Amino acid sequence: MLYLAQVHRNEFLDQLQLHLLARQEVNNIWVKIPEEAFILLGKGKTMTEKLLVLVELSPTGDIEKIEEATNWVMDLIGTYLTTGITPDFLRQEAERAEKWRQNLTLQNQDLARRTLELEARREQIQALEETLKREKNLVNKAETSGE
Numbered sequence: 001m002l003y004l005a006q007v008h009r010n011e012f013l014d015q016l017q018l019h020l021l022a023r024q025e026v027n028n029i030w031v032k033i034p035e036e037a038f039i040l041l042g043k044g045k046t047m048t049e050k051l052l053v054l055v056e057l058s059p060t061g062d063i064e065k066i067e068e069a070t071n072w073v074m075d076l077i078g079t080y081l082t083t084g085i086t087p088d089f090l091r092q093e094a095e096r097a098e099k100w101r102q103n104l105t106l107q108n109q110d111l112a113r114r115t116l117e118l119e120a121r122r123e124q125i126q127a128l129e130e131t132l133k134r135e136k137n138l139v140n141k142a143e144t145s146g147e
Helices: 070-081 087-146
Strands: 002-010 015-026 029-032 038-040 052-057 063-068
Touching (some): 002 038
Antiparallel strands (some): 002 015, 002 052
16 A cells, blocks of 8 residues: 655664655545554665655555655646645535535425426326216216206
């Protein structure tokens, strides 16, 4: 699994460690890691403190690959921030989509209500037609028997 991490020095053990900051769930979907999570790099590893890195961890938590995150961050900037896609823009779009969804729900409910009203009116008209047919038959029978 891919993580964004920052290199720190563990003063107690006098070696470098990775502070895991975020985890990639699926393509372009990342989740911040809320708790403090660290992985020791081991003795002999030389990296600059505070450096952001992408680290691939095995299912058992072993480090499979580490690379600087500079190019990845620059790609993010190029893809999202230079086109005006900001967190505020995304929030506004999410709010707009939610309002649109609510509006569609209301329209759907209104349409369902109207459909029920039309069905009730159709049943009333059918009942009136049946009543008129019966009354017409009664009138016709009365006319034929009265002749």
